[in-house]
Amino acid sequence: AFHFRDCSDAAGNSAGCMYFTFPSAFFVFEDFLARKWSSEKRFGLEGCEVLIPALKTMIDKSSAAGIDSVIMGMPHRGRLNVLANVIRKDLDQIFCQFDPKLEPADEGSGDVKYHLGMYHERINRETDKNITLSLMANPSHLEAVDPVVQGKTKAEQFYRGDTQGKKVMSILIHGDAAFAGQGVVYETFHLSELPSYTTHGTIHVVVNNQIGFTTDPRVARSSPYPTDVARVVNAPIFHVNADDPEAVMYVCRVAAEWRATFNKDVVIDLVCYRRFGHNEMDEPMFTQPLMYKQICRQEQVLKKYSNRLIAEGVVTLQDFEEEVSKYDKICEEAYTSSKDGKILHIRHWLDSPWPDFFTAEGEPKSMSGVSTGLHEEVLQHISQIASSVPLEGFHIHPGVSRILRGRADLVKNRQMDWALGEYMAFGSLLKDGIHVRLSGQDVERGTFSHRHHVLHDQELDKLICVPMNHLWADQAPYTVCNSSLSEYGVLGFELGFAMASPNALILWEAQFGDFNNTAQCIIDQFISPGQAKWVRNNGIVLLLPHGMEGMGPEHSSARPERFLQMSKDDPDHFPVYFEVQQLYECNWIVVNCSTPANYCHVLRRQILLPFRKPLIIFTPKSLLRHPDARSSFDDLAEGTTFKRLIPDEGPASQNPAQVKRVIFCTGKVYYELARERKRQKLERDIAIIRLEQISPFPFDLVRAEAERYGNAELVWCQEEHKNMGYCDYVRPRFLTVVANQKPIWYVGRDPAAAPATGNKSTHLNELKRFMDTAFNLNAFQGKDL
Numbered sequence: 007a008f009h010f011r012d013c014s015d016a017a018g019n020s021a022g023c024m025y026f027t028f029p030s031a032f033f034v035f036e037d038f039l040a041r042k043w044s045s046e047k048r049f050g051l052e053g054c055e056v057l058i059p060a061l062k063t064m065i066d067k068s069s070a071a072g073i074d075s076v077i078m079g080m081p082h083r084g085r086l087n088v089l090a091n092v093i094r095k096d097l098d099q100i101f102c103q104f105d106p107k108l109e110p111a112d113e114g115s116g117d118v119k120y121h122l123g124m125y126h127e128r129i130n131r132e133t134d135k136n137i138t139l140s141l142m143a144n145p146s147h148l149e150a151v152d153p154v155v156q157g158k159t160k161a162e163q164f165y166r167g168d169t170q171g172k173k174v175m176s177i178l179i180h181g182d183a184a185f186a187g188q189g190v191v192y193e194t195f196h197l198s199e200l201p202s203y204t205t206h207g208t209i210h211v212v213v214n215n216q217i218g219f220t221t222d223p224r225v226a227r228s229s230p231y232p233t234d235v236a237r238v239v240n241a242p243i244f245h246v247n248a249d250d251p252e253a254v255m256y257v258c259r260v261a262a263e264w265r266a267t268f269n270k271d272v273v274i275d276l277v278c279y280r281r282f283g284h285n286e287m288d289e290p291m292f293t294q295p296l297m298y299k300q301i302c303r304q305e306q307v308l309k310k311y312s313n314r315l316i317a318e319g320v321v322t323l324q325d326f327e328e329e330v331s332k333y334d335k336i337c338e339e340a341y342t343s344s345k346d347g348k349i350l351h352i353r354h355w356l357d358s359p360w361p362d363f364f365t366a367e368g369e370p371k372s373m374s375g376v377s378t379g380l381h382e383e384v385l386q387h388i389s390q391i392a393s394s395v396p397l398e399g400f401h402i403h404p405g406v407s408r409i410l411r412g413r414a415d416l417v418k419n420r421q422m423d424w425a426l427g428e429y430m431a432f433g434s435l436l437k438d439g440i441h442v443r444l445s446g447q448d449v450e451r452g453t454f455s456h457r458h459h460v461l462h463d464q465e466l467d468k469l470i471c472v473p474m475n476h477l478w479a480d481q482a483p484y485t486v487c488n489s490s491l492s493e494y495g496v497l498g499f500e501l502g503f504a505m506a507s508p509n510a511l512i513l514w515e516a517q518f519g520d521f522n523n524t525a526q527c528i529i530d531q532f533i534s535p536g537q538a539k540w541v542r543n544n545g546i547v548l549l550l551p552h553g554m555e556g557m558g559p560e561h562s563s564a565r566p567e568r569f570l571q572m573s574k575d576d577p578d579h580f581p582v583y584f585e586v587q588q589l590y591e592c593n594w595i596v597v598n599c600s601t602p603a604n605y606c607h608v609l610r611r612q613i614l615l616p617f618r619k620p621l622i623i624f625t626p627k628s629l630l631r632h633p634d635a636r637s638s639f640d641d642l643a644e645g646t647t648f649k650r651l652i653p654d655e656g657p658a659s660q661n662p663a664q665v666k667r668v669i670f671c672t673g674k675v676y677y678e679l680a681r682e683r684k685r686q687k688l689e690r691d692i693a694i695i696r697l698e699q700i701s702p703f704p705f706d707l708v709r710a711e712a713e714r715y716g717n718a719e720l721v722w723c724q725e726e727h728k729n730m731g732y733c734d735y736v737r738p739r740f741l742t743v744v745a746n747q748k749p750i751w752y753v754g755r756d757p758a759a760a761p762a763t764g765n766k767s768t769h770l771n772e773l774k775r776f777m778d779t780a781f782n783l784n785a786f787q788g789k790d791l
């Protein structure tokens with residue numbers, strides 16, 4: 007083994023030199039890849055190879071301090087080297103990735119080699135303790151993985167009762183340009199000390215090669231150091247010369263000790279260079295000619311350091327050469343074995359396996375006969391807690407007290423509103439031992455003041471009561487946390503949290519649905535394609551409140567069209583399977599529920615499913631208090647389930663052959679349509695049917711309804727403008743349902759650039775105009791689509 011010297015301990019004594027050992031593998035690895043695959047992109051680490059022993063040193067030191075699980079996030083540069091020599095993934099599986107002929111043996115479309123994650127449990131040689139290392143899969147989008155790593159770390163700490171971060175920790179590796187440039191770095195730092203988000207200290211390592219692709223630091227940032235962003239949390243920052251391995255190891259030990267002692271973030275700035283271009287195909291002399299003339303003259307750090315040790319007589323040249331050729335041989339052997347009949351398993355690249363969850367392989371179990379309903383006693387108990395203050399002598403605000411009395415009045419009639427429907431879902435899952443975590447801006451009270459999950463004593467400062475945690479003696483914990491004012495960081499965090507365990511309902515609520523675009527990278531890069539790229543389930547729930555209430559262009563639409571456009575179900579294909587199989591095959595579930603009971607059912611179904619899928623729920627504003635948008639306890643009784651579609655149950659349904667028009671719609675606009683139909687006394691002529699689950703599309707139920715009302719015209723009605731909302735998603739699927747026999751007419755607002763007008767009277771005019779069309783039985787006669 008090759009030796010590194012430690013001539014001073016953390017206290018600064020340099021009395022005697024201590025030698026500690028590890029193989030020179032990491033230096034040789036990049037050479038090996040370069041030799042075998044000279045024209046492949048691998049984002050080599052040359053110029054900063056010292057990163058590998060640096061990480062090992064931090065991990066060894068942390069393991070000695072009691073850490074047994076390390077969760078890491080890193081960009082492209084040096085990733086394969088980290089996988090091979092820090093995580094210690096099997097080399098032949100890494101080399102397999104270079105073989106273009108190999109098809110992955112799992113479902114999913116896969117990802118490029120320098121994005122995949124990995125999970126490995128092994129013995130730490132230095133400390134002889136078990137340690138679990140995971141490197142999270144990530145997209146190209148630099149730094150996007152930072153909050154995801156933090157969320158997953160937090161979740162592991164939470165489920166293990168590691169309240170001080172003494173067992174589980176995170177390490178984040180960054181590039182200098184990305185660390186300075188990407189705002190999510192700042193957002194992640196700001197989560198680092200918040201009670202519900204802290205991971206009790208992260209070690210950050212910046213591979214500071216003083217270049218970002220082709221861009222020099224002087225035009226890439228305004229701060230002197232790339233690491234200055236860490237100063238916002240007063241983190242110590244060590245700038246160290248990466249060509250001086252002893253200094254680097256020293257700094258790494260200090261950083262690990264700092265983290266173990268103070269449980270706060272710490273940053274190491276590894277000042278290095280990038281020997282080649284941005285990737286192996288790239289010519290750096292085009293843009294940095296003088297710098298690269300200098301770099302060419304730099305001796306490889308391994309050479310430099312080994313020459314010094316040989317000169318000092320610490321090792322012999324022979325020792326050194328033996329060491330290098332030993333590792334080369336290991337690589338060669340793995341290379342050979344990767345060639346003969348190896349199969350590429352993306353499954354081997356899972357960063358968060360759930361071994362107890364996926365016991366049976368293959369097809370998911372049927373959900374038929376599985377009810378998401380609840381026993382009357384459970385409903386009564388939850389609603390009683392939801393409408394009272396479970397702490398004696400608590401001074402509650404009179405306004406909140408009025409809200410709780412309002413809930414109690416509803417409950418007397420076995421009725422529930424939106425907030426109570428949510429209570430039923432959370433409360434009943436907690437009873438079954440499912441942890442529920444709701445995070446987002448102002449979620450505790452609720453943006454629209456309907457939720458009130460945290461009550462504040464009006465006389466004693468900081469005395470709070472969370473009734474949801476007083477439901478049952480042996481319930482799972484409920485976490486509700488107002489987040490920092492960030493979407494990108496916080497949604498990424500919750501996504502990471504949801505990766506840790508399938509037995510938890512993790513929800514992120516946007517203040518308003520349209521703010522989700524600040525988190526778009528997490529949605530586009532992780533949530534929508536996550537399972538396809540990384541064969542990983544995730545059951546995160548997004549609550550996106552919005553509504554066309556005449557309040558202007560913002561907050562009127564959470565842009566369902568964007569989510570629907572990314573849904574992968576085929577518009578032209580009538581599926582063979584529904585319910586569970588259809589859900590199993592989709593990339594996410596998109597719903598716009600119109601009743602509190604259905605909202606409760608869909609949240610419960612999320613956990614009762616035998617797999618996990620992201621769930622996007624468009625949640626209402628005005629329906630929170632709408633007197634018609636209520637459900638009876640009967641709608642949640644035992645035996646009931648989530649309704650993907652709610653058929654018309656009025657006079658139209660009694661005589662379907664006489665019905666002239668069927669209006670399909672979703673969500674809140676239903677109540678406006680129902681009111682107008684009543685006013686115009688058209689209840690026999692027009693049926694109104696609600697799609698509650700938009701995607702995957704309930705082809706089967708829509709077909710049954712279309713056939714039931716065989717003589718009727720079909721209409722899709724939405725409040726959103728024509729180029730928005732559900733129209734473009736729904737229309738081709740309707741045509742598949744009716745086999746192109748009938749048109750599906752559009753009723754709604756005209757196309758527009760902004761989601762809604764800022765003029766209240768224009769808003770009302772638009773509403774009146776499309777309501778008139780919806781109920782004018784001659785509207786489409788003689789018209790073309």
Ligand SMILES: Cc1ncc(C[n+]2csc(CCOP(=O)(O)OP(=O)(O)O)c2C)c(N)n1
Pocket residue numbers: 083146147148180181182183184185213215217218219280284
């Ligand atoms: C969010 C984002 N924007 C742009 C890119 C394109 N890109 C890939 S690597 C790179 C340069 C990164 O420089 P640095 O962070 O210093 O890392 P290095 O490659 O030098 O290790 C850029 C701009 C990206 N991957 N992600």
Ligand SMILES: *[C@@H]1O[C@H](CO)[C@@H](O)[C@H](O)[C@H]1NC(C)=O
Pocket residue numbers: 134135136
């Ligand atoms: C490490 O884990 C293995 C398997 O879980 C266990 O058998 C072994 O005793 C553990 N070793 C130590 C040193 O804790």
Ligand SMILES: *[C@@H]1O[C@H](CO)[C@@H](O)[C@H](O)[C@H]1NC(C)=O
Pocket residue numbers: 552553554598599624625626627671672673674675676723724725726731
């Ligand atoms: C659901 O879709 C309808 C139909 O356009 C719309 O009125 C409503 O705002 C959407 N969201 C909710 C939460 O109902």
Ligand SMILES: *[C@@H]1O[C@H](CO)[C@@H](O)[C@H](O)[C@H]1NC(C)=O
Pocket residue numbers: 765766767768771
């Ligand atoms: C709003 O629109 C109405 C007509 O729809 C118009 O008369 C009125 O002037 C507009 N108000 C503003 C403030 O633009």
Ligand SMILES: *[C@H]1O[C@H](CO)[C@@H](O)[C@H](O)[C@H]1NC(C)=O
Pocket residue numbers: 519520521522523525526529530563564565568569
């Ligand atoms: C989220 O909301 C915004 C609307 O403001 C939209 O632009 C964005 O595309 C939405 N959807 C996704 C999938 O990010």
Ligand SMILES: CC(=O)N[C@H]1CO[C@H](CO)[C@@H](O)[C@@H]1O
Pocket residue numbers: 201202450470486487488489
């Ligand atoms: C009003 C307020 O700040 N409420 C809470 C926000 O969230 C934290 C937990 O993350 C609570 O401790 C606060 O009481």
Ligand SMILES: [Mg+2]
Pocket residue numbers: 181182183213214215216217218219
């Ligand atoms: Mg760089």
